[in-house]
Structures are given as C-alpha cells and as structure tokens.
Amino acid sequence: MPAEIRKxxxxxxxxxxxxxxAVFASDRISRRSFRQLIERETAEMLVAESDSRIAGYAVxxxxxxxxxxxxxxxxxxxxxxxxxxxxxxxxxAEEAAFEHDRMLLRLEVREDNLRAIRVYEQxxxxxxxxxxxxxxxxxxxxxxxxxxxxxxxxxxKVPFYQQTCEFTCGPCCLMMxxxxxxxxFVPDPVMEIRLWREATTVFMMSGPGGCEPFxxxxxxxxxxxxxxxxxxxxxxxxLQSVRSEDKRRVMELAQVDFRxxxxxxxxxxxxxxxxxxDVRSAIAxxxxxxxxxxxxxxxxKKVPHWVLAIGDDGDHILIHDPWVEDERQExxxxxxxxxxxxxxxxxxxxxxxxxxxxxITLGKRDTQ
Numbered sequence: 001m002p003a004e005i006r007k008x009x010x011x012x013x014x015x016x017x018x019x020x021x022a023v024f025a026s027d028r029i030s031r032r033s034f035r036q037l038i039e040r041e042t043a044e045m046l047v048a049e050s051d052s053r054i055a056g057y058a059v060x061x062x063x064x065x066x067x068x069x070x071x072x073x074x075x076x077x078x079x080x081x082x083x084x085x086x087x088x089x090x091x092x093a094e095e096a097a098f099e100h101d102r103m104l105l106r107l108e109v110r111e112d113n114l115r116a117i118r119v120y121e122q123x124x125x126x127x128x129x130x131x132x133x134x135x136x137x138x139x140x141x142x143x144x145x146x147x148x149x150x151x152x153x154x155x156x157k158v159p160f161y162q163q164t165c166e167f168t169c170g171p172c173c174l175m176m177x178x179x180x181x182x183x184x185f186v187p188d189p190v191m192e193i194r195l196w197r198e199a200t201t202v203f204m205m206s207g208p209g210g211c212e213p214f215x216x217x218x219x220x221x222x223x224x225x226x227x228x229x230x231x232x233x234x235x236x237x238x239l240q241s242v243r244s245e246d247k248r249r250v251m252e253l254a255q256v257d258f259r260x261x262x263x264x265x266x267x268x269x270x271x272x273x274x275x276x277x278d279v280r281s282a283i284a285x286x287x288x289x290x291x292x293x294x295x296x297x298x299x300x301k302k303v304p305h306w307v308l309a310i311g312d313d314g315d316h317i318l319i320h321d322p323w324v325e326d327e328r329q330e331x332x333x334x335x336x337x338x339x340x341x342x343x344x345x346x347x348x349x350x351x352x353x354x355x356x357x358x359x360i361t362l363g364k365r366d367t368q
Contacts, residue, residue: 002048002050002055002080002083002084002085002088003048003049003050003055003056003080003085003088004048004049004050005046005047005048005049005088005089005092006046006047006049007044007045007046007047008034008037008038008045008046008047008057009038010035010038012034012038012047012054013031013034013035013038014031015053015054016029016034016047016054016057017029017030017031017034018077019054019056019057019075019076019077020034020075022077022078023075023076023077023078024075025137026135026136026137027135027136029059029073037059037072042061042062042063042064043059043060043061043062043072044059044060044062044093044096044097044100045057045059046058046059046060046089046092046093046096048076048080048085048088048089050080050085053077054077055076055077055079055080055085056074056075056076056077056080056085056086056089057073057074057075057089058071058073058074058089058090058092058093059071059072059073059074060072060093060096060097060100060105062097062100062102066102067101067102067103067104067340067341067344067347067348068102068103068104068105068106068145069096069097069100069102069104069105069106070105070106070107071090071093071105071106071107074086074089074090074093074107076089086116086119087119087123090119090120090123093105094146094148095150097148098148098149098150099150101315101341101343101344102148102341103147103148103338103339103340103341103344104145104146104147104148105145105146105148106128106143106144106145107120107125107143107144107145108131108134108141108142108143108144109141109142109144110135110139110140110141110142111130111139111140111141111142112139117142120144121144123146124146124333125144125145125146126144126145126146126328126329126330126334127142127143127144127328127329128143128144128145128328129142129143130142130143131143147333147334147338148339149337149338149339150339152313152316152318152337152339153337154332154333154336154337155337156310156311156318156320156336156337157180158176158180158288158308158310158311158320158337159176159179159180159187160176160320160322160332160335160336160337161175161176161179161187161192161322162322162323162324162332162335163192163322163323163324164189164192165192165193165196167196167200167210168192168193168195168196168322169210169305169306169307169322169323170196170199170210170211170216170290170306171191171192171193171195171196171199171211171216171219172187172192172322173216173290173306173307173308173320173322174195174199174216174219174220174223174225174290174362175187175191175192175195176288176308176310176320176322177220177225177288177290177308177362178220178223178224178225180288180310181224181225181362181363181364182224182364195219195223196211198215198218198219198222199211199215199216199218199219200215200254201215201251201254201255201258210304210306211306212255212258212358213229213230213231213290213292213358213359213360214229214231214255214258214259214261214262215254215255215258216290216306216360217229217258217262217267217360218258218261218262218265218267220290220360220362221262221265221267221365224364224365225362225363225364225365226362226363226364226365226366227267227360227361227362228267228268228269228270228360228361229262229267229268229269229270229358229359229360230270230272230273230274230278230357230358230359230360230361231269231270231271231356231357231358232271232272232273232274232354232355232356232357232358233271233354233356234271236248236251236252236255236256273350273355273357274349274357274358274359276317276342276345276346278359278361279291279309279312279317279345279359280312280317282361283309283310283311283312283317284312285363286363287361287362287363288308288309288310288361288362288363289308289309289359289360289361289362290306290307290308290309290359290360290361290362291306291307291308291309291319291349291358291359292304292305292306292349292350292351292356292357292358292359293305293306293307293348293349293350293351294348294350294351295323296348304351304352305321305323306322307319307320307321307322308320308322310337311337313339315339315341315342316339316340316341316342316345317339317340317342317345318337318338318339318340319337319338319340319345320335320336320337320338321335321336321338322335323335
C-alpha cells in the first residue's frame with residue numbers, strides 16, 4: 001500500500017495545516033479546527049503516513065442518531081498525488097463510517113474538480129444534488145453518496161426485483177418472497193400490477209396508492225405463502241391525510257374485507273409493535289419479513305414504503321429495497337442486500353405521527 005492510514009494525533013496539526021494551505025485557496029480548515037476535529041467524538045480524523053511524512057488526510061463526521069456519515073474534507077499533499085493515496089483514504093473513510101453503523105457516506109465536491117469527481121464515480125458514488133454558490137469563491141458543489149456494505153456482498157440467494165411503478169413496493173417485496181420460496185416463479189411487471197390490484201386499499205379518486213399489511217398478507221397467502229401479521233394498532237390504516245369522506249369510506253371497507261379474509265384464512269395477527277427479536281427470529285427460521293418503513297432515510301421522502309428483510313448478520317438487518325432511484329444514478333447494487341444497523345432499522349421501521357409499525361413474516365405454505 002502507498003501509505004499507512006491511522007487516526008490523527010495532536011502532533012499532526014502543523015502538517016495538516018501545511019497540506020491545507022498548499023491544496024486549498026479558500027474554505028480552509030484552521031489549526032484550531034483541526035485540533036477540535038481530532039478530539040471530537042462525532043468525527044473521525046484519518047491521516048495517511050508515507051515515509052514518516054503526512055501525505056494526506058480525510059475527515060468523516062457523524063451526526064448522532066443518523067444513518068448517514070459525511071466526508072467533510074479530504075486532501076492529498078502536493079508531493080503525493082497520483083499514487084493511490086486518495087483512493088486509500090477514501091476507502092478508510094468508508095470503513096470508518098460503516099464501523100460507526102452508518103448506511104450511507106455523503107460528500108460535496110467542487111463541480112470543476114473533474115479528477116476528484118472521476119475518483120468518486122469510479123468508486124461507486126452517485127450524484128444526488130447540485131448546490132450553486134456553495135464555496136467561499138462562489139463555486140458550485142455537487143453532492144454525492146454511496147451505500148456502505150463493509151464485507152457484505154451484493155449477491156444473495158433471495159432474488160431481487162426492482163419496482164416499475166411508484167406505488168408497487170409491497171407487491172414487489174411479495175414477488176421477491178414468492179421467487180425465494182418457489183424457484184419456478186419469475187417476477188414480472190404483469191404480476192407486479194396484479195398483486196397491487198389484489199392488495200391495495202386506496203380508492204382511485206386521486207391516483208393509484210399503496211398497500212397496507214392485511215391486503216399484502218392476504219395476497220401473499222393466496223399466492224402460496226404462509227403469513228403472520230404484526231400491526232401496532234387496530235383499525236383502518238393510512239387515513240390521517242385522507243380528507244374525502246367517500247375515499248375514506250371505500251378505504252375502510254376494503255380494509256374490513258382484508259381483515260375478514262385474513263381471519264378466514266387463519267392468518268395470525270399480532271396487534272402490537274413488532275420488536276427487533278421478532279424480525280431476527282423469523283429470519284433465523286428461514287422466513288422473510290415484509291417491513292413498513294418511512295422512505296425518508298432511503299430516498300428522502302416521508303412516505304410509507306415496504307422493504308423486504310432477508311438476512312441478519314448479528315449487527316445488521318439486511319434488506320432488499322425494491323425502489324431504485326434512477327434519477328440519482330442508483331442501480332440494483334445500491335438497493336439489494338443493504339445492511340441496516342439494528343438501531344437505525346428500528347428507527348426507520350415506523351411511519352406517521354402515531355409511529356405505526358407493521359410487518360408481515362412470509363414463509364413457504366404447505367398447500368397439501
């Protein structure tokens with residue numbers, strides 16, 4: 001390796017300041033700020049040391065309670081460019097973020113820094129935004145992010161299927177489960193819409209809508225899966241923002257129908273918030289778990305969204321997220337087998353002011 005990566009020490013401040021002065025004409029980190037970053041609990045200050053000299057540094061910031069880390073700054077000394085130290089520091093920053101239980105690493109880069117942009121894009125970062133006038137000299141910043149995996153590969157035995165409509169996340173998770181338990185089943189857009197039609201409760205007055213747990217469980221049961229429901233309160237769901245009385249009435253009646261059919265099929269229902277141990281136990285038994293989350297952390301929108309919990313490594317719940325954000329240059333590599341730290345998983349697995357928790361365990365049903 002071109003350099004040794006280690007945590008910065010107070011004795012490194014002069015060298016760090018010299019690199020800062022040589023590399024940046026503005027927006028420089030001061031000596032005082034370097035000292036604070038080295039001591040700060042919510043920061044990781046890394047340096048690259050080559051031939052007993054500080055060749056570069058990277059600073060990663062961690063907001064408490066967040067699943068996201070930020071690459072605050074990264075710089076390579078003027079005599080150490082072009083030998084791979086930048087990529088080495090970037091990899092170390094990603095590892096530090098993952099070890100702090102972060103799902104994503106985000107950064108800003110000058111729009112005219114084409115060399116750095118190329119490094120980030122080749123390293124799997126996707127552009128998520130543009131901020132004019134971000135830097136002191138008025139330059140524009142581009143925002144990038146990367147899904148962190150540690151040693152967890154993308155490949156998994158559970159098939160992945162990308163949703164083709166904004167409102168079919170639940171049915172797509174069902175299809176992934178169906179394909180997992182039946183090797184002959186191949187998901188496709190026709191089945192995606194069919195399952196959505198069978199499971200949705202939203203009246204088509206203002207466009208198509210999503211699915212609630214009883215409809216998905218009933219649809220999964222009718223497709224050959226064993227299902228068990230966890231829901232944190234009894235009654236019709238997702239009505240808080242529905243102002244039309246006609247629409248509320250249709251949604252309530254549809255959900256009454258699903259609850260009656262779930263009872264008819266003998267689908268177990270637990271009227272309580274599911275716990276992490278419920279998800280882990282189901283996965284340990286070879287089942288998959290369809291989980292309702294808020295989409296805010298995954299793609300920045302406070303909307304109900306279904307993901308499929310497919311694994312458990314002792315620290316993370318691994319999920320398939322059927323939504324791939326094409327506009328943010330995401331691919332299946334960003335959405336399949338995502339490791340979500342336990343605490344973050346439970347924080348994101350709730351929706352709305354009431355903190356609705358809903359999940360459906362899915363397994364192979366004996367149809368004999």
